[in-house]
Amino acid sequence: MRGRIAVVQMQSELYVSDANRAKTASLIESAADDEARLVVLPELAISGYGLDEAGLRASAEPVDGPTLAAWADIARRRRIVIAGGFCELHEGRLYNAAMLVGPGGLLAHYRKLHLFDREKLVFTPGDRGLPVADTPAGRIGLCVCFDLRFVEVVRALALMGADIVAVPTAWVGGFDRNPRDAMGWIGQARGAAVQANLSQVYIACASQAGRSAEHRFLGSSLVCDPYGEALAGPLDDEAEAIVLADFDIAIARNAQIRSELVRPREDRRTDVYAVSAAGRTL
């Protein structure tokens, strides 16, 4: 199966959900016009990426709220799949959530497992595991931003059968000592590329861009192929833009067999990993 991925790098206005939702709808339509079959939007695209609890509560919604309605409508009309982040309010708690929406409606609902920095002060950690869903654009896994810093995440999604990992992000500094390497790549983008290669998946990261009142975002949205090469991006930090890249699920599958005797998926030593970690969960 072949298709086109669009990663939408944008800046959401802080805590102005209606305007942001309308902006995502417009950008998704634009990506569909460019023949995208999968559109990836940033982390907290609807609420904006901010950490003021009152602001987040004012722009939060349940998973079956207006964002699902808006995205499902476009997905149905345009026959596409949409991945993006929103602030979820559930039983009084806030989650840094994301959803995968297809022509038939909700395909996956994810709550960020690894909360970054001050996110811990406002969000509840994810309690819905890691999702992979069969979609009209292939088998797609979902995680959010800081999740990529844990090698288990992409690995688990790949082992669950994902050929593409969609990653809504809002990349900022605070983890790497030097945010950019000598080529200007940020650590997160470099890590995505390496992990795409090591787990033989496409990785499509859509980041918040520019500056808000609370954060300076690193942008760097990109699509990596299953050999760890950037097909498109990384974008400049200030750019609001849609990046397009063509995918072919056969390439991800073929990357699992580099040659007759080099088979990175089969060659795994599952008999050893957990034992070696002396009972610790890898």
Place this chain on the structure above:
Amino acid sequence: MRGRIAVVQMQSELYVSDANRAKTASLIESAADDEARLVVLPELAISGYGLDEAGLRASAEPVDGPTLAAWADIARRRRIVIAGGFCELHEGRLYNAAMLVGPGGLLAHYRKLHLFDREKLVFTPGDRGLPVADTPAGRIGLCVCFDLRFVEVVRALALMGADIVAVPTAWVGGFDRNPRDAMGWIGQARGAAVQANLSQVYIACASQAGRSAEHRFLGSSLVCDPYGEALAGPLDDEAEAIVLADFDIAIARNAQIRSELVRPREDRRTDVYAVSAAGRTL
């Protein structure tokens, strides 16, 4: 604890173990003269990195053979730790093995878990797990070359308490579509750097260099710090050279806590990883 790592990039002569052993001894002495406390040598440093079974059998030895004797003698005299690869003959089978040797003798004996390409035709896969040992140069984990392409390996070694991962290698092409990125880094070195960052360990890789009758090696020996930055290297592919880098175990420990609220080791969601992989061993 602070100290200095030396990675020795060299070309071993194919199947001439006595000459190679003497060469490693001379290079280890030289690294010790430069005040290295840990010296890392390439994969199959003693036999040479070749895949002719008769040649390997002629240059193989048991783990308590002449290489352990030679390296233990230097380690005792110079109060250093040595990691390096050799071809092990055990009960008629060949292993792509490595050992970690300190002033008191053998600290760890490893047999490569993930055999690369035609290695599968001559070596028996490793059956001794992944080793981590307390040494006078810190807590050191050991793996070999292609092992680095499996994210579980560095992760498991780190979770077992390694602060430094020593990696004897003989880097060749055959996994990445483009062996070098735009900066000239090979995928293996880039992957080592990213994984050092994600698992908060030093990674010290010593590769075979130049061309042999059977292979062209990529060199690129390097030492990465626990933030994923190259402290020394990557070396050119043809260079036979010793690379020195200073380490401080406190830096590896501190990298586990990037800030009060960013704690990549504690933040792991061990409650989720194995479950998400649906019973598959991560």
